[in-house]
Amino acid sequence: MVDHNELAHNNTYDLLPIFYVDKLVVCRDCGAEEVWTAEQQKWWYEVAKGNINSRAVKCRGCRKEDKERKALARKVHLNGIAQKEQRKKT
Numbered sequence: 001m002v003d004h005n006e007l008a009h010n011n012t013y014d015l016l017p018i019f020y021v022d023k024l025v026v027c028r029d030c031g032a033e034e035v036w037t038a039e040q041q042k043w044w045y046e047v048a049k050g051n052i053n054s055r056a057v058k059c060r061g062c063r064k065e066d067k068e069r070k071a072l073a074r075k076v077h078l079n080g081i082a083q084k085e086q087r088k089k090t
């Protein structure tokens with residue numbers, strides 16, 4: 001069951017689904033097919049407050065890769081700042 005009280009965007013109330021149903025998601029990056037379960041959708045919309053118009057577009061593997069890439073980029077960025085600070089001191 002969809003808990004409409006928990007949805008972030010209830011101005012589209014009329015268009016909201018009554019039940020979440022498992023959806024087949026084709027990954028935008030690698031083309032892998034993955035089932036986005038009703039349970040995961042409920043979590044995304046009601047707990048994570050994801051936009052009702054947004055949906056999973058990547059498989060779990062690619063999402064994980066994205067996360068790791070972002071974390072790495074952040075690390076490199078922070079290291080760069082640290083090095084600049086050090087150069088200023090010397």
Ligand SMILES: [Zn+2]
Pocket residue numbers: 027028029030031032058059060061062063
């Ligand atoms: Zn993928």
